[in-house]
Structures are given as C-alpha cells and as structure tokens.
Amino acid sequence: MxxxxxxxxxxxxxxxxxxxxxxVVDLEVVRDNYTAFAKALPDTRVFYAVKANPAPEVLSLLAGLGSCFDTASVAEIEMALAAGATPDRISYGNTIKKERDIARAFALGIRLFAVDCKAEVEKIARVAPGSRVFCRILSDCVGAEWPLSRKFGCEPGMAVDVLEHGLKLGLEPYGVSFHVGSQQRNQHAWDRALASAAAVFRECGERGMNLSMVNLGGGFPTKYLKNVPTVKTYGNAIFKALRKHFGNRIPETIIEPGRGMVGxxxxxxxxxxxxxxxxxxxxxxxxxxxxxxxxxxxxxxxxxxxxxxxxxxxxxxxxxxxxxxxxxxxxxxxxxxxxxxxxxxxxxxxxxxxxxxxxxxxxxxxxxxxxxxxxxxxxx
Amino acid sequence: MxxxxxxxxxxxxxxxxxxxxxxVVDLEVVRDNYTAFAKALPDTRVFYAVKANPAPEVLSLLAGLGSCFDTASVAEIEMALAAGATPDRISYGNTIKKERDIARAFALGIRLFAVDCKAEVEKIARVAPGSRVFCRILSDCVGAEWPLSRKFGCEPGMAVDVLEHGLKLGLEPYGVSFHVGSQQRNQHAWDRALASAAAVFRECGERGMNLSMVNLGGGFPTKYLKNVPTVKTYGNAIFKALRKHFGNRIPETIIEPGRGMVGxxxxxxxxxxxxxxxxxxxxxxxxxxxxxxxxxxxxxxxxxxxxxxxxxxxxxxxxxxxxxxxxxxxxxxxxxxxxxxxxxxxxxxxxxxxxxxxxxxxxxxxxxxxxxxxxxxxxx
Known part of the structure; x- marks a missing residue:
C-alpha cells in the first residue's frame, strides 16, 4: 500500500x-520496478509483457522509460505503438498466431516473432518475409507458484530443426526463448533452462546458424504472502548462469517481466x-x-x-x-x-x-x- | 446443429x-425447450436462470412465452424488466446481495428474495419490508457434471431458524430452495433434496409457519457427448418425489433451468x-x-x-x-x-x-x- x-x-x-x-495502480511503483530491472540486468533489454496490465498509462510510462514490449496479439501491438513504442521495440511473443494477424503485425512494422514449430515458421515466412524468429523451448517450472503447462515451446532438440526451417524459408534464426514459470520464487530456476538454451545455440552453430539472442522470459515474482528474492538477486543468479553456460560469449538477452513489473x-x-x-x-x-x-x-x-x-x-x-x-x-x-x-x-x-x-x-x-x-x- | x-x-x-x-443461438430451439419444460412439469412455474444467457433476444422470447426469471443481480433484474417481464415474475435468487442492491430491487418492484442466513434476512427486512423469502438449503450433488460447492445454502436445520427470523422481522417465510448440481444427469437426484425440503416444511409448520413453495432449482442438463434423460423423464421423477415426500399436500413449485433452456x-x-x-x-x-x-x-x-x-x-x-x-x-x-x-x-x-x-x-x-x-x- x-x-x-x-x-x-x-x-x-x-x-x-x-x-x-x-x-488502483500506483505508477510510481511501476517506475521503480522498471528501474530495478534495468539496474539488476544492465545488459538485458526489458520487454514488458503487455498482457499483465495493458492500461495506456502503464504502457506510456514504460515506453517513455525506454522499455520494449512483448505482445500477445495485434491489439496489444497497436496499444504499444499508441503508447509511443517504435515497431523495433515490439516482439510478437505469442507462439499461436493466425496468419492474417502475422501479416497485420508485419504491416505495422513488427519484425520479431516467437515460434515453437515448423507450421508457425511457414506462416511467418509467407507473410512476414525476412523477419527474425526465436524458438521457444520447453522448460520445467519447479519452484513456480503458477507453473506453466506444456502449452508453449518444443523440446530443445526440435528447436534446432524449427530454426533451420526458418533459415531455409528466408527468415533470420534469431534466438531461443523459454519461461521458467510465473511467480518463480527460485532465482536458480534459470540455470537449467539456460543449459538447454546453450545446447540449442551450439547445435545451431554446428549447422551454420549463429543465434544472437536468449529471451529469458518472465517469471519474476511479486510479493504476495511469502517473501521473494529481490530483482537484484535474480539478476546476479541469471548473470552467473549465463557465464556458466555461454562462457565469454554471452548472447544478447531480453527479459519479459509482467507480474514483476506491475503486480x-x-x-x-x-x-x-x-x-x-x-x-x-x-x-x-x-x-x-x-x-x-x-x-x-x-x-x-x-x-x-x-x-x-x-x-x-x-x-x-x-x-x-x-x-x-x-x-x-x-x-x-x-x-x-x-x-x-x-x-x-x-x-x-x-x-x-x-x-x-x-x-x-x-x-x-x-x-x-x-x-x-x-x-x-x-x-x- | x-x-x-x-x-x-x-x-x-x-x-x-x-x-x-x-x-450462434437458434431461438427456435429455446422456444422448444421452454415448451418441453412447461409440458413436463405443468404445475411448476419456470424461472429462467438469466445468467446462463442474458441476451435480450432470449429474454424477450421467454417473457413472451410466459416465463418467469431467476436473477443474480440488479442488472439482470433490469434486463428481465426490459424484456417485458413484470416484477412479480422475477426472483432475486442470489443469496449474496448488497443491502443497497436489495433496496434497488425492491424499488423496481421485486418481492421475492433468496436467503441462506440470518444476516441476509436482516438486510431484506430493513430495505424490502414485507417481502417473501425462501431459504436455500445445502444438498449433495452426486451425479452432476458441474457439482456445486457449499457456497450457497445452509444446513436444513438452520433454514428453519433463518425463516423464523424473517417472520419475526416482518417478512413472509415463503419456501425452500436447493440445487442438485449443474448438468445433473441423474433424474433421481431431486428425491433426496426433496426429503430435506419436506423436513423443513414440517419443522416450520410446527413453529407456526406454513411455507408455500419449493424451488427445485436448475441442474437440468444439456446434451454434450453423453446422452441425457429427456425433460419429461425429469418431470416424472420430480413429480414422484414430490408425492413421496409431500403426500397430497404438494406445494407450489418452481424450476430454474438455465443450461437446460439454452445450452x-x-x-x-x-x-x-x-x-x-x-x-x-x-x-x-x-x-x-x-x-x-x-x-x-x-x-x-x-x-x-x-x-x-x-x-x-x-x-x-x-x-x-x-x-x-x-x-x-x-x-x-x-x-x-x-x-x-x-x-x-x-x-x-x-x-x-x-x-x-x-x-x-x-x-x-x-x-x-x-x-x-x-x-x-x-x-x-
């Protein structure tokens, strides 16, 4: 309060x-949260998960602070644009998209899309040629209070094929994403997922694809009844895990806080x-x-x-x-x-x-x- | 289809x-459903559960056919009135009501209210004096595909006290209601609930309150994948149970189909x-x-x-x-x-x-x- x-x-x-x-939402708290994320993960771009709270006031504030936006639908893309974000700061992060919605997003300037299967890659290749795609991989959600189902993502082994399919169809295989589960209270949850992501990077490299980006997803908790680690603690744990699995070739990273930004x-x-x-x-x-x-x-x-x-x-x-x-x-x-x-x-x-x-x-x-x-x- | x-x-x-x-809803099917209920339970008044589908077209059709309406909020009362129902054909069937909403309903002419505890009776006595109240009792929901929680209703023994409290405060103890569970596929489910209702009637009688009405609730199923008994089968089973528990003093009865009317x-x-x-x-x-x-x-x-x-x-x-x-x-x-x-x-x-x-x-x-x-x- x-x-x-x-x-x-x-x-x-x-x-x-x-x-x-x-x-009633206090925008000053949202501002503080954004600053905390930016500080805790200084080399990571923040893509606010619009679905968590798409109020125009929240989006405008974050756009002004330099945030990027993770969107689930064309309507959310339009909201982010209306709030002042440029298309290059918006990701169409839903792995389930109608082809005509991909076309609409492309027409609005969006060039970054999530996928988790070849069929989705094909849609994007048809109506959003040359775009960047990142493949979501499954990860277990141990420690999350709102664990995710297997709804999004594919097995890491399949991700390599999915990205290669994109390359063949003229898309840019851009990276890997995962989600450790919403309201994730264990800051070490990212470690295992990053191990899988690094494996996909290696396997892609062997097939001549140099991926650029790891999307660390959301999962950052808000304080309900139990205490949760600070954003700084998460930042440190994630950075350590990145070093462990990627050595001195740490990729570009993005995070998608939703609950952690506005909860x-x-x-x-x-x-x-x-x-x-x-x-x-x-x-x-x-x-x-x-x-x-x-x-x-x-x-x-x-x-x-x-x-x-x-x-x-x-x-x-x-x-x-x-x-x-x-x-x-x-x-x-x-x-x-x-x-x-x-x-x-x-x-x-x-x-x-x-x-x-x-x-x-x-x-x-x-x-x-x-x-x-x-x-x-x-x-x- | x-x-x-x-x-x-x-x-x-x-x-x-x-x-x-x-x-897309075919109003001809709704009309047929209404007719089937009216035929299967000829001495029972139908109170359509507005919450199931409050589309104006559905409400107008049913109002024209002579249906009454079970409502969950003042907004639903207003919709039923707008559709042509008179206030005496509307029940405020939610046991959880703000006092100012009861007052609004009373101002709109509503005189029939559901209760399941003394506190609710007191609200009604204050702002809807002289109204009829019926007390909802708990019943098990064996056989229902969407079984109800204990959220609504009280133990039958307490219902007598609740109704007596109403009488003391100038309300009319009108009857008893129960709900056998939504999508109830067993037509005999009403038997046990009617046994409890009859016990409340007897106990009330001994305390000088002659109840008039049993609200048989909803629960009438719609056909999904499995076959369900016909409305006629339900009507026969309910009539038999009424005879069994009330003998030749069968009370006024009402039903509240929702799913069964429009599903x-x-x-x-x-x-x-x-x-x-x-x-x-x-x-x-x-x-x-x-x-x-x-x-x-x-x-x-x-x-x-x-x-x-x-x-x-x-x-x-x-x-x-x-x-x-x-x-x-x-x-x-x-x-x-x-x-x-x-x-x-x-x-x-x-x-x-x-x-x-x-x-x-x-x-x-x-x-x-x-x-x-x-x-x-x-x-x-």
Missing amino acids: TERIREFLRVRRERGIDEGPVL NAGIIETEVVLVSKKSEEDDVRWVYLDIGKFGGLAETMDESIRYPIRTTRDGDAMTPCVLAGPTCDSADVLYEKTPYPLPVSLEIGDKLLIEGTGAYTTTYSAVAFNGFEPLKSYHI | TERIREFLRVRRERGIDEGPVL NAGIIETEVVLVSKKSEEDDVRWVYLDIGKFGGLAETMDESIRYPIRTTRDGDAMTPCVLAGPTCDSADVLYEKTPYPLPVSLEIGDKLLIEGTGAYTTTYSAVAFNGFEPLKSYHI
Missing part, C-alpha cells in the same frame, strides 16, 4: 463514489457483502466479497495465487474463513481448501484491500458475468 | 465476415490457429483454437464440461489431441488430462463447430484478455 493509493481511496470514499470493487503496484479495494455460517456448529465462516474469480481474481484458480488481504480490523483475533465472490456461480470461490484467516470482528460492509493485484486482473475480468460489471481501474 | 444456424454461418462465410469465433440452442464456430507437436516422437498433437478458456469456454475448467466438436473432416482417422486456446496464458488449455480425439487430417484454418455452447459462454468471456475481443454472438 502506498501513500498515493491510500489518498486516492480516501478521496473516493469522501465523495461517496466508492461502490463496487476497484483496482505490487496495484491494490484492489473490495467490500464484504456477507459473512455467514452453513450451520451453527461450523468453525469456518464464509466471507463473500464483491469481487471474485470472474471479476478479476482469475489467478485464484486452484488457489494458486494467494493475495495478501488487509482489513481495518487487523490485529483482532483471527478465524479461518472461506472466501468467495458475489456471483451465483459455485466455482466463484477464492480460497476454500486452505481457508483464509480474517478478523473475527469482520462485518458486512467492511472494505478490504487485496494487495499485489496490479497484474492479471483487469483484462481477466468477465464482460458481464451474472450481470456484474468488469473491474474498474485507475492508474495514478 | 440446426438448419437455421448452418445457413447463418454459410452466409457469413460467403460475405467474408467469418473471422474470429462466434456463437443445446447454441453453436460456437472457431478456427484452428495451429496444429503442432512438442517433439517428433510425441503421439499427442496440440491443436490451438481461436477460442479458449478466457474467451467463453470457462466451463472447461478442470475439464468439467466436455463439448461435442464437429469438423468438416469427421469420418477420417482420429488421433488424440490436446486442445488449447489462443492466448499466452498457460492455463488456457481446454482438454489435456483427457485428450480430445480429432481427425488426423485436421489443418490450420479449418473451422470447427463446438456444440451445446448456448449457456455460460458469452458473459463468462473476458473483457480483453491478451488483447483478444470477447466472444461475439448472434441470436437468430
């Missing part, structure tokens, strides 16, 4: 316009709609908020991300609570398997603050689920 | 405006964006569509709802596929634990039809996830 957000919420309350959940900059204010028990004997109380899984807190799926929650009654005795959203959907429960301790004095109408909600909230929220409006947000 | 939907999609394709996923009326047309393998040795192929978990198919969560998928290559040899959405989110995978068999001849650019998608799709879709637009829909 920052002083600027506290003040914003206070004024909102005074004006009586504090109904409904709201996300801790945001706070959601929500209201307690109901506190109840299922029977008089129950130990666990049910606390229903005016925001839930479909209103912006999708990352509570499988109770993966456990947000810190502040109340005005912190310090009072706590009891375990099941925390749920306001909709008529039974899946709209945030924490149940591991109940969340909240003050026993909590009352209907209380305002709660959900911290670390600057990333993956606004755009994850449903259009009009059960008639509830999508999450409002302010970037100050 | 109906002839009307087929024709609509054909014209769309001919005009070259078939980019992006689209839901089979809708088809989503989607495009294959990519077909790939993770390594040359893999048996399983990955098929990426232009719609995923965040674009309308939220009910594939935990692979709960398994939609029938038609291709233009049905009849060709099949291979198991992991099916995933188009976003950069690793959780955006539809079927992986149980891969989905699809034709081996499937190609990038093919159009697929996802059947049974008329319910819980459009409004579940995210605002702008990864820059992707929410699901478009047409109700014809």
Whole structure:
C-alpha cells in the first residue's frame, strides 16, 4: 500500500463514489520496478509483457522509460505503438498466431516473432518475409507458484530443426526463448533452462546458424504472502548462469517481466457483502466479497495465487474463513481448501484491500458475468 | 446443429465476415425447450436462470412465452424488466446481495428474495419490508457434471431458524430452495433434496409457519457427448418425489433451468490457429483454437464440461489431441488430462463447430484478455 493509493481511496470514499470493487495502480511503483530491472540486468533489454496490465498509462510510462514490449496479439501491438513504442521495440511473443494477424503485425512494422514449430515458421515466412524468429523451448517450472503447462515451446532438440526451417524459408534464426514459470520464487530456476538454451545455440552453430539472442522470459515474482528474492538477486543468479553456460560469449538477452513489473503496484479495494455460517456448529465462516474469480481474481484458480488481504480490523483475533465472490456461480470461490484467516470482528460492509493485484486482473475480468460489471481501474 | 444456424454461418462465410469465433443461438430451439419444460412439469412455474444467457433476444422470447426469471443481480433484474417481464415474475435468487442492491430491487418492484442466513434476512427486512423469502438449503450433488460447492445454502436445520427470523422481522417465510448440481444427469437426484425440503416444511409448520413453495432449482442438463434423460423423464421423477415426500399436500413449485433452456440452442464456430507437436516422437498433437478458456469456454475448467466438436473432416482417422486456446496464458488449455480425439487430417484454418455452447459462454468471456475481443454472438 502506498501513500498515493491510500489518498486516492480516501478521496473516493469522501465523495461517496466508492461502490463496487476497484483496482488502483500506483505508477510510481511501476517506475521503480522498471528501474530495478534495468539496474539488476544492465545488459538485458526489458520487454514488458503487455498482457499483465495493458492500461495506456502503464504502457506510456514504460515506453517513455525506454522499455520494449512483448505482445500477445495485434491489439496489444497497436496499444504499444499508441503508447509511443517504435515497431523495433515490439516482439510478437505469442507462439499461436493466425496468419492474417502475422501479416497485420508485419504491416505495422513488427519484425520479431516467437515460434515453437515448423507450421508457425511457414506462416511467418509467407507473410512476414525476412523477419527474425526465436524458438521457444520447453522448460520445467519447479519452484513456480503458477507453473506453466506444456502449452508453449518444443523440446530443445526440435528447436534446432524449427530454426533451420526458418533459415531455409528466408527468415533470420534469431534466438531461443523459454519461461521458467510465473511467480518463480527460485532465482536458480534459470540455470537449467539456460543449459538447454546453450545446447540449442551450439547445435545451431554446428549447422551454420549463429543465434544472437536468449529471451529469458518472465517469471519474476511479486510479493504476495511469502517473501521473494529481490530483482537484484535474480539478476546476479541469471548473470552467473549465463557465464556458466555461454562462457565469454554471452548472447544478447531480453527479459519479459509482467507480474514483476506491475503486480505490487496495484491494490484492489473490495467490500464484504456477507459473512455467514452453513450451520451453527461450523468453525469456518464464509466471507463473500464483491469481487471474485470472474471479476478479476482469475489467478485464484486452484488457489494458486494467494493475495495478501488487509482489513481495518487487523490485529483482532483471527478465524479461518472461506472466501468467495458475489456471483451465483459455485466455482466463484477464492480460497476454500486452505481457508483464509480474517478478523473475527469482520462485518458486512467492511472494505478490504487485496494487495499485489496490479497484474492479471483487469483484462481477466468477465464482460458481464451474472450481470456484474468488469473491474474498474485507475492508474495514478 | 440446426438448419437455421448452418445457413447463418454459410452466409457469413460467403460475405467474408467469418473471422474470429462466434456463437450462434437458434431461438427456435429455446422456444422448444421452454415448451418441453412447461409440458413436463405443468404445475411448476419456470424461472429462467438469466445468467446462463442474458441476451435480450432470449429474454424477450421467454417473457413472451410466459416465463418467469431467476436473477443474480440488479442488472439482470433490469434486463428481465426490459424484456417485458413484470416484477412479480422475477426472483432475486442470489443469496449474496448488497443491502443497497436489495433496496434497488425492491424499488423496481421485486418481492421475492433468496436467503441462506440470518444476516441476509436482516438486510431484506430493513430495505424490502414485507417481502417473501425462501431459504436455500445445502444438498449433495452426486451425479452432476458441474457439482456445486457449499457456497450457497445452509444446513436444513438452520433454514428453519433463518425463516423464523424473517417472520419475526416482518417478512413472509415463503419456501425452500436447493440445487442438485449443474448438468445433473441423474433424474433421481431431486428425491433426496426433496426429503430435506419436506423436513423443513414440517419443522416450520410446527413453529407456526406454513411455507408455500419449493424451488427445485436448475441442474437440468444439456446434451454434450453423453446422452441425457429427456425433460419429461425429469418431470416424472420430480413429480414422484414430490408425492413421496409431500403426500397430497404438494406445494407450489418452481424450476430454474438455465443450461437446460439454452445450452443445446447454441453453436460456437472457431478456427484452428495451429496444429503442432512438442517433439517428433510425441503421439499427442496440440491443436490451438481461436477460442479458449478466457474467451467463453470457462466451463472447461478442470475439464468439467466436455463439448461435442464437429469438423468438416469427421469420418477420417482420429488421433488424440490436446486442445488449447489462443492466448499466452498457460492455463488456457481446454482438454489435456483427457485428450480430445480429432481427425488426423485436421489443418490450420479449418473451422470447427463446438456444440451445446448456448449457456455460460458469452458473459463468462473476458473483457480483453491478451488483447483478444470477447466472444461475439448472434441470436437468430
């Protein structure tokens, strides 16, 4: 919680316009995060993962600070351009693209594309000739709180073939990317992935392709309930791993922080709609908020991300609570398997603050689920 | 698939405006479904669960046919009113309501509210005096493909206290509701819940409260891959259970079909964006569509709802596929634990039809996830 957000919420309350959940993001925190990344990895270019929070204010700020942008769709490319980024600072980082979207991106000036199979390379060769491609490889996600599936990337051995296919079709085999898993709390997770990346570099070299770049992906955590290492710690660990696997021929590197850039900059204010028990004997109380899984807190799926929650009654005795959203959907429960301790004095109408909600909230929220409006947000 | 939907999609394709996923709902099927419910349970009032599909065309059609409406929010109440329903045909069926929303509903003429605890009764007594309340009780959901959590309802024993509290505060204790679980494929599931409901009726009677109504909830399935009993079969089983537990004093009953009313009326047309393998040795192929978990198919969560998928290559040899959405989110995978068999001849650019998608799709879709637009829909 920052002083600027506290003040914003206070004024909102005074004006009586504090109904409904709201996300407030402090841009000063985003600025500090960018600076920390730039300092911790001085030779690495930062490609902000737009999907984490595509608010124009965030994009403009980062564009002004010199950030590049990792995008998932043509719409995100257009947003980055509108924020002032030049096309050479934008990567089309989604490995799953319609051919007409690749063509649109190419028309907008984009020349850097992610791939993980030959079919995708062929699309790019057809409609974005001469572009740079980097191949995403699979990596295990041990240590990540939001581990990734096998959805993106191919086995490192296949990556060499994929890149060679690009070369044959007139593309520039530019590098390798991987992702160690989102909210990765172990700074050494990059070591194993870099070993695989270095192997792809060697194998490509033997086939006459000199790759230039390693995309270190995202994964940088934001602080929820547990402490996380500092960005500097990550920077040091990554640099060591780069030296270990690439020796004195360290390639160009880029990172794609999303959560790590905006997560801790945001706070959601929500209201307690109901506190109840299922029977008089129950130990666990049910606390229903005016925001839930479909209103912006999708990352509570499988109770993966456990947000810190502040109340005005912190310090009072706590009891375990099941925390749920306001909709008529039974899946709209945030924490149940591991109940969340909240003050026993909590009352209907209380305002709660959900911290670390600057990333993956606004755009994850449903259009009009059960008639509830999508999450409002302010970037100050 | 109906002839009307087929024709609509054909014209769309001919005009070259078939980019992006689209839901098409055939209102004739909705009309048939309504008629089937009305016939199968002739003494039961139908309260359509607006959340399943709140399209104005669906609401107007049902209002015209004489349907009542179960709503989850003030916005849904307003939609039902706009569609031509009178307030006496609308129930505010969400047990989790802000007091100011109850007041708004009351101002709009709503007099029927769901509760499951004393605190909610107190809110209603304060701002919706004299209204009817029905108490939701917990019931197990054996046999349901989308079983409900304990989020809604209280133990039957507590329901009597909750209703009595309402009486003391000037409300009318009107009845009991339960929900046997969504996509409930066992028509006998209502039997046990009705036994609990009858017990609440008896206990209330002993305390001088004569309840009038049993809300049988929803749960009526739509046909996905497995066959489901007909609405008539459900009607017969429910009537038998009512006779068994209420004898010749069968109360007023209402049902709240959502999925059962609109599920089979809708088809989503989607495009294959990519077909790939993770390594040359893999048996399983990955098929990426232009719609995923965040674009309308939220009910594939935990692979709960398994939609029938038609291709233009049905009849060709099949291979198991992991099916995933188009976003950069690793959780955006539809079927992986149980891969989905699809034709081996499937190609990038093919159009697929996802059947049974008329319910819980459009409004579940995210605002702008990864820059992707929410699901478009047409109700014809």
